[in-house]
Amino acid sequence: MDSKDPLKNLRDKFYIPKHTNGEDVIYFGGNSLGLQPRSLRSYVEQELLDWEKIALAGHTHAKNPWLPYHEFLTEQTARLTGAESNEVVNMNSLTTNLHLLFVSFYRPTKTRHKILIEASAFPSDHYAVQSQIRFHGYNVEDSLLEMKPRENEDTIRTEDIEAMIEKEGDSIALIWFAGVNYYTGQAFEFERIVKAGHKKGCIAGFDLAHATGNIELKLHEWNVDFAVWCNYKYMNAGPGAIGGAFVHEKHLKDNSIPKFLGWWGHDKKTRFLMDHKYIPILTAESWQLSNPPILQLASLKASLDIFEEAGMEALRNKSELLTGYLEFLINEIKDDNIKIITPANKNERGCQLSLRINKGGKDLYNELMESGLVCDWREPDVIRVAPVPLYNSFEDVWKFYKKLI
Numbered sequence: 001m002d003s004k005d006p007l008k009n010l011r012d013k014f015y016i017p018k019h020t021n022g023e024d025v026i027y028f029g030g031n032s033l034g035l036q037p038r039s040l041r042s043y044v045e046q047e048l049l050d051w052e053k054i055a056l057a058g059h060t061h062a063k064n065p066w067l068p069y070h071e072f073l074t075e076q077t078a079r080l081t082g083a084e085s086n087e088v089v090n091m092n093s094l095t096t097n098l099h100l101l102f103v104s105f106y107r108p109t110k111t112r113h114k115i116l117i118e119a120s121a122f123p124s125d126h127y128a129v130q131s132q133i134r135f136h137g138y139n140v141e142d143s144l145l146e147m148k149p150r151e152n153e154d155t156i157r158t159e160d161i162e163a164m165i166e167k168e169g170d171s172i173a174l175i176w177f178a179g180v181n182y183y184t185g186q187a188f189e190f191e192r193i194v195k196a197g198h199k200k201g202c203i204a205g206f207d208l209a210h211a212t213g214n215i216e217l218k219l220h221e222w223n224v225d226f227a228v229w230c231n232y233k234y235m236n237a238g239p240g241a242i243g244g245a246f247v248h249e250k251h252l253k254d255n256s257i258p259k260f261l262g263w264w265g266h267d268k269k270t271r272f273l274m275d276h277k278y279i280p281i282l283t284a285e286s287w288q289l290s291n292p293p294i295l296q297l298a299s300l301k302a303s304l305d306i307f308e309e310a311g312m313e314a315l316r317n318k319s320e321l322l323t324g325y326l327e328f329l330i331n332e333i334k335d336d337n338i339k340i341i342t343p344a345n346k347n348e349r350g351c352q353l354s355l356r357i358n359k360g361g362k363d364l365y366n367e368l369m370e371s372g373l374v375c376d377w378r379e380p381d382v383i384r385v386a387p388v389p390l391y392n393s394f395e396d397v398w399k400f401y402k403k404l405i
């Protein structure tokens with residue numbers, strides 16, 4: 001499979017960390033922190049050089065002028081997320097963007113104040129959502145609706161989400177789901193969730209931390225209202241990298257939507273006239289507050305250029321094979337102690353498989369890590385393994401299996 005893999009050379013574009021024995025580790029941790037593109041340093045160095053040589057003039061005369069720098073990433077970000085180019089912007093980080101977009105899209109009223117969220121959503125989302133509910137003067141007990149799987153099931157059925165929305169929809173202000181759940185690896189059916197929500201008058205937003213760069217997205221076509229993501233996992237832009245945000249075109253010209261404002265959201269032609277009357281940019285850029293960190297954007301640009309070269313469709317094709325192979329091998333082990341809780345249907349997952357280990361999970365995880373594998377452990381009982389099509393091989397999957405048995 002590796003010899004036939006049309007994307008096999010992409011691995012050479014990344015630094016693969018070394019185990020203490022000098023060999024490459026098997027890196028299945030790209031769902032947590034993606035590997036460093038070898039090209040990234042030169043993208044950052046270009047900006048350091050311009051800063052060194054021309055300083056202030058870099059805003060307009062750097063090789064890649066800083067004033068419009070974020071625009072150089074827009075088309076690629078839009079292609080990656082299935083958005084129109086006016087619908088995306090890279091700014092801040094995920095939880096910050098979540099709050100900024102909740103200012104616009106969580107507008108509770110006496111009769112419609114609930115947020116529907118997965119019970120197993122990432123903790124930061126829970127904290128953020130709870131604080132938003134309280135900020136608006138409501139109680140978490142009354143206003144937070146948590147969606148759980150059925151008893152003895154690990155993932156949530158779409159028909160159950162639809163039924164919940166049908167039943168509670170009149171009181172739901174906002175549906176907030178992950179694109180791919182961080183714990184189970186379940187990819188949600190965006191289109192069905194959005195459709196069910198809109199039918200009842202709810203707004204539908206998504207946390208794409210584990211989805212961007214992992215699965216194919218069609219945010220515009222699916223009619224998603226808004227979304228946010230980070231760029232340090234599958235996007236390989238480095239620890240704490242700048243985040244991304246999407247706002248559907250249909251909301252962009254709606255002046256009734258409340259928004260926190262800053263000068264970087266102001267009309268570009270008149271931004272430097274320094275008066276105090278705010279004129280918004282009529283794109284997702286108007287959610288920007290500050291001028292963005294150029295070194296961060298440079299890192300992300302390095303990664304986006306690799307995604308552009310590979311193409312998301314080709315990456316996804318390989319990803320399905322890679323994860324399918326991992327699944328096949330794990331199922332061969334026939335050990336009751338290991339259960340894959342990620343859906344078996346490839347349309348309901350990205351590259352990650354979550355292995356529930358009934359007994360001794362933490363010890364097994366530690367053993368794997370000591371043997372030169374990088375994956376991660378999530379309390380209480382799951383090892384997450386993410387073969388990433390950009391830099392993992394079928395041989396990596398095979399070696400993982402050999403370590404596991």
Ligand SMILES: Cc1ncc(COP(=O)(O)O)c(C=O)c1O
Pocket residue numbers: 093094095096122124125178182207209210230
């Ligand atoms: C699903 C999900 N949401 C939110 C976050 C928090 O991201 P940040 O620290 O960039 O705000 C993470 C971080 O891993 C995550 O996985």
